[in-house]
Amino acid sequence: MATVVIIGSGAMGSVYAGLMQDAGHEVHGVCKWEDHVQAVQENGLRVTGASGDRTVRLASFDTEVRDLPQPDLLIIATKSFDVESAAESALPLIGEHTVVQTIQNGLGAPDRVANIIGGDRLAIGVVGGFGASVPGPGVAHHNGMEMIRFGSYGTLSDEEIERSAEIWRSSGFEVKTFSDTDQMVWEKFIMNVAFSGTTCATGLTIGQVMDNDTAWWVARSCSEEAIAIAKAKGITLDVGDPIEHVRGLGSKIPNAKPSMLLDANLKRRCEVDSINGAVVDEGRKLGIPTPVNEAVSNIIRARELTYLDASERTPATV
Structure with missing residues (x-):
């Protein structure tokens, strides 16, 4: 052993x-x-x-x-x-x-x-x-x-x-x-991007996000922006329809609350800069608009303002 x-x-x-x-x-x-x-x-x-x-x-x-x-x-x-x-x-x-x-x-x-x-x-x-x-x-x-x-x-x-x-x-x-570790990472990343920020911003579980037309629009749009970046970078996503891949993974854990939501509920710093915020950063490098991820990221950063000291906060992108 x-x-x-x-x-x-x-x-x-x-x-x-x-x-x-x-x-x-x-x-x-x-x-x-x-x-x-x-x-x-x-x-x-x-x-x-x-x-x-x-x-x-x-x-x-x-x-x-x-x-x-x-x-x-x-x-x-x-x-x-x-x-x-x-x-x-x-x-x-x-x-x-x-x-x-x-x-x-x-x-x-x-x-x-x-x-x-x-x-x-x-x-x-x-x-x-x-x-x-x-x-x-x-x-x-x-x-x-x-x-x-x-x-x-x-x-x-x-x-x-x-x-x-x-x-x-x-x-x-x-x-x-x-x-191909880029493929490995991004096939998971497009799911993280869909559900992490959206659940944190809404307080919903993954299943509730998928069942709510408004929340699902936000989640899907976040993922679509990441998928566009992966395509521009030449990263392989061998998952069939990427959005159906995201929904399929989410449907297996409908009651789950992603760690970003759990951290916010516990008044801890969130990983928004490495997930939804990372989509914004990559989009700026490539000249690809990422308005939904930017909005979600800044909603979460605004939430952090209510409970974190200045030294702990995720840097704002505005």
């Missing part, structure tokens, strides 16, 4: 940790939510939802990286704006055979991780269709587990990618590996 370290063991990271530990791997989790960490230390980590209901004792769970072994697999599962600090903390753990997988929503995080740890041991990860949340300290819930995808950022061999993917497969995840 493998040794795994997960930096960023919030909702998604806790699901990974629970299923991997349950499969017999040695899993060490790191999470900055002190109440979650304390509950897991005292009572174990409970994971409920699509994979069943289980409570496991992790090898360790702490708020910081402390005296951890060099793992076979190191997963950076933080929010996109926390990847630099996570990568810095991971540096002492990266051994000659460690595979580092960075898994974030949106665009740009792998480059920022590579700037710190280099690209030689780095893989890009994309996951989707989980609808994960932390309903209470010590508990992670997920509505599904649809998409796990990995590809090499730089020079990791196919063998090394497959070795790390097998850790996931042995834990009950269905994994697909990609050589």
Whole structure:
């Protein structure tokens, strides 16, 4: 069995940790939510939802990286704006055979991780269709587990990618590996763009967005702007009709609240700059209008103004 370290063991990271530990791997989790960490230390980590209901004792769970072994697999599962600090903390753990997988929503995080740890041991990860949340300290819930995808950022061999993917497969995840990581990322990104900002702006679940003509117009338009950018960049989207692909993924987790909505409800900083805001940035570079993503991004930034200190806010684009 493998040794795994997960930096960023919030909702998604806790699901990974629970299923991997349950499969017999040695899993060490790191999470900055002190109440979650304390509950897991005292009572174990409970994971409920699509994979069943289980409570496991992790090898360790702490708020910081402390005296951890060099793992076979190191997963950076933080929010996109926390990847630099996570990568810095991971540096002492990266051994000659460690595979580092960075898994974030949106665009740009792998480059920022590579700037710190280099690209030689780095893989890009994309996951989707989980609808994960932390309903209470010590508990992670997920509505599904649809998409796990990995590809090499730089020079990791196919063998090394497959070795790390097998850790996931042995834990009950269905994994697909990609050589074209732009395709891998953007096939998920067009779904993130559709639902993350729209649910955060409206307070609706994914299913409610799809059932509401007005909200669905916003979600579809956000995705269509991203699809236009992918086409202009020459990125392959091998999903048939992209909008039907987005609806198909969304229909599998209709009750889910994307992490951007959950973060806003908890008065935390949102990842709008790497999702809907990233569409705006890419559109400006290419001369492609993105008015719906710009409006949604600034609605969310305005919402952040009501609860974040100035130093924590996502920069405005107006």
